[in-house]
Amino acid sequence: MAQAKGLSDSDLQSISNRILELSEADHCRVRINSGWRGYTRVATNRITSAGGSEKTSVNITSVFGQRVASVETNRLSDEDLRLAVRRSEDMARIAPVDPEYMAELGPQTLAPIDAYYDSTGELSPQTRAASAALAIEQAQSASQVVASYMDVNAGSTALATSNGFYGSHASTGVAYTLTSRSPDGKKSGWAGDEASDWNNIESQRVANDAVRKCSDWRKTALEPGEYTVILEPTAVGMLMRNMVNVFNQRTADEGRSFFSRPGGGNLIGESLFDDKVNIFSDPSYLDAETSPFNSLGQPLARQNWVSSGRLQELARSRYWAAQQNEQVLASPSNLIMAGGNDSLEEMIASTRRGVLITRFWYIRGLNPRIISYTGLTRDGTFLIENGRITRPVTNFRFNQSLVDMLRNIQMLSPSVRVAASESSSVSTPIVVPAIKVANFNLSSVSDAI
Numbered sequence: 001m002a003q004a005k006g007l008s009d010s011d012l013q014s015i016s017n018r019i020l021e022l023s024e025a026d027h028c029r030v031r032i033n034s035g036w037r038g039y040t041r042v043a044t045n046r047i048t049s050a051g052g053s054e055k056t057s058v059n060i061t062s063v064f065g066q067r068v069a070s071v072e073t074n075r076l077s078d079e080d081l082r083l084a085v086r087r088s089e090d091m092a093r094i095a096p097v098d099p100e101y102m103a104e105l106g107p108q109t110l111a112p113i114d115a116y117y118d119s120t121g122e123l124s125p126q127t128r129a130a131s132a133a134l135a136i137e138q139a140q141s142a143s144q145v146v147a148s149y150m151d152v153n154a155g156s157t158a159l160a161t162s163n164g165f166y167g168s169h170a171s172t173g174v175a176y177t178l179t180s181r182s183p184d185g186k187k188s189g190w191a192g193d194e195a196s197d198w199n200n201i202e203s204q205r206v207a208n209d210a211v212r213k214c215s216d217w218r219k220t221a222l223e224p225g226e227y228t229v230i231l232e233p234t235a236v237g238m239l240m241r242n243m244v245n246v247f248n249q250r251t252a253d254e255g256r257s258f259f260s261r262p263g264g265g266n267l268i269g270e271s272l273f274d275d276k277v278n279i280f281s282d283p284s285y286l287d288a289e290t291s292p293f294n295s296l297g298q299p300l301a302r303q304n305w306v307s308s309g310r311l312q313e314l315a316r317s318r319y320w321a322a323q324q325n326e327q328v329l330a331s332p333s334n335l336i337m338a339g340g341n342d343s344l345e346e347m348i349a350s351t352r353r354g355v356l357i358t359r360f361w362y363i364r365g366l367n368p369r370i371i372s373y374t375g376l377t378r379d380g381t382f383l384i385e386n387g388r389i390t391r392p393v394t395n396f397r398f399n400q401s402l403v404d405m406l407r408n409i410q411m412l413s414p415s416v417r418v419a420a421s422e423s424s425s426v427s428t429p430i431v432v433p434a435i436k437v438a439n440f441n442l443s444s445v446s447d448a449i
Contacts, residue, residue: 002118004170006034006155007056012168015076016160019060022085025092027063027104028162031295032056035155040128042148042178045136050125052152062088063104067095100319104161105297113169115289119198120172121154127198128152131176135207139180142211148178151425152198159297169291173426174198175419178206179379180214181449188449189213190359190379192234192419194426196287200417213358213380222383222393222445228354229440230347230384233413236337237420237430238360239373239402243279244335244428246371247305249314253324258371258403259314266314273309273406276340280304281332288417288429290333298330305332309406339433340412347411347436349387355442356382356389360398361422371402376446395449396442404439411436 007015016030038052061070062085069091073084128150139146151174158168177192191209193201231239252259252266259267282302283290292300296318304312315331316324348356358380366372377395384390413434421427 002122004116004154004156005036005121006054007032009156009158009168012156012158013160013166015058015081016158016166018078019058019081019085020160020162022082023062023089023162025062025064025089025162029061029104030158030160031059032158033155034157035153037151037153038123038125038128039152040125040132040150042132042136042146044147045140045145047129047132050128058084060084060088062092063101064089064092066097066099066101067092068098068101069095102318102322104163105165106161106163107165108167108293108297108299110167110292110299111284111301113284113289113292115169115171115196116154117172117197117199120152120174120196123152123174123198131201131203134203135178135180135210138207138211142215143183144180144211144214145183146178146180146210148176149424150174150176153426157291159293159295161297165297167293167297169293171289171291172196174201175421175424175426176201176203176206177419177424178210180210182214185449187214187218188379189215189217192424194417194419194429196289196429200287217380217382217392219394220391222355224396224442224444226439226441228351228436228438229442230344230351230354230356230436231434232344232356232358233416233432233434234359234418234420235357236432236435237418238363238422239405240335240337240432241420241428241430242363242365242373243371243402244332247314247332249316249324250320251368252314253320256368258369259311260369267311268314269311271310272403273306274409275309276409276412277306277309277406278304278338279306280336280338281334282336283333285334285336285429285431288334288336288431290429294330294333298328300330300333303329303332334429334431336431337415337433339415342411342413342436344413344434347413347434348384348389350411351384351436352386354384355393356384363422366399372400373402374399376448377442378448395446397444397446398441399443400441405437408438408440409435410438
C-alpha cells in the first residue's frame, strides 16, 4: 500500500499531543483533517478544467465547565498552534453555557477499518481525463453534448481528547456524474457512480447510460397522479440518504418524529414497513467504508436499524442516553438498504402501467412526522405499459412520504453504492437497490428538462 495522502499518523499524533499540552482548559478536543482533493470537469464536449490541492485543517475545541468554543486553523507552527489554542480558550470563557455538554471521551476500543484504496489515492489526471474522453467520444458519435464532474479525495482524519482518546483513519472516495443533452437542450440523460475504490467506477457504463437515456428521452404528456414506479438505484439513494439522520431517539421521545409513540416514547420494536425492508449501517462495508469513530470519538460498528420491516433501534447521543438511562448508540455513518434478486428488466416486465425514474433533483423536506419529501424527476422518466417501456414522458414534481414508500415496496434488485448527493461530490456512502413501489405520488407536471 502506498503512503496515504496527507500527514502521516505519527505527524497527526504529534500535532495532537502538542495542542493538548498547550491547552489550559478543563477539556480539550483536537480534530485534524489532512489530505488531497482533485477534480476533472467537462463541459460542451471538452475538458474545461482539472486540478487538485492538498489541505490540512486543525479544529481545536476548548471547554471550561460547560462553556464550549472551537477554532480552526491551517497553520501548524508551534506559535500558530499556541495562538489558536488561546483563541479557542478565550472564546470558551465567554461562550454561553451548554447544558448538554458531556465530558470528553477517554480511550476507546476501535475496530481497524481499511478504507484507503491506492487505486483512488494514486489516481492520475491522465486516468481521469481518459475516463472523461470515453463520454465525450460517446456523445459526439450520438450528436450529443456532455458535461461531467469527477470528484476525488484521499487523506486521513485524527481525533484526540484531553481525557486520553486518540484515533486516526485513512480513506479515499471518488464520485463521477455525467449529463448528456441534445444540442437544442430538449433531451437529457444522466448516469453516475460513486466508490471508495476507483476500480469500481464503471466509466464506460456511465457514458453508455447517459447517452442512451438522452437518445431515448423527450417530454411527452402524462397526467400527474399516483403511479406504480420503478426507481433506479440512484433515485432510491437520493431519497434514502435523507434517512441517515431520521433514526434518532430523542426526536422520537420528544414527539417530533414518525418514530414517536402516541402518548409518549418511541416505536422501537414495532413493525412499521414492508417486511422486505432491511436497513443497516456498517463502517466496514466493502467499498462504502467509513471511519470507525465519529466526530466525538464514539466507536462505530455494524447496526441494524430496520429488520424485516421492524424498527430495531434509534440512535442516542451521550446526553440523551444519560437522560433516558440507556446505552449510547451513535448515529449511522453510512446507510445500506439490503436488496433482493429482481432485475430492473423483471420489474418492468411485471408492471401493467407505471413510470420508470432515473433520478431526482432539488429534494426538500416537508413533514418529519411522516418523513415526507418533495422534489423533481430528472434526466430520464419513462412510461411503462403492459410490461415494456412505451415512451418517454414529462418530468414531475413528487410529494411522497418515505414511510409509505417503504410500506409499498413490491420488488428489489441487488444493492449497489450510488452517487446520491445533488452536489456531485463524494458524500455519505449510500448503498441501495432499485425498487418497484406502488402508489408513488407524482403530484404535478414539471416543465424542467
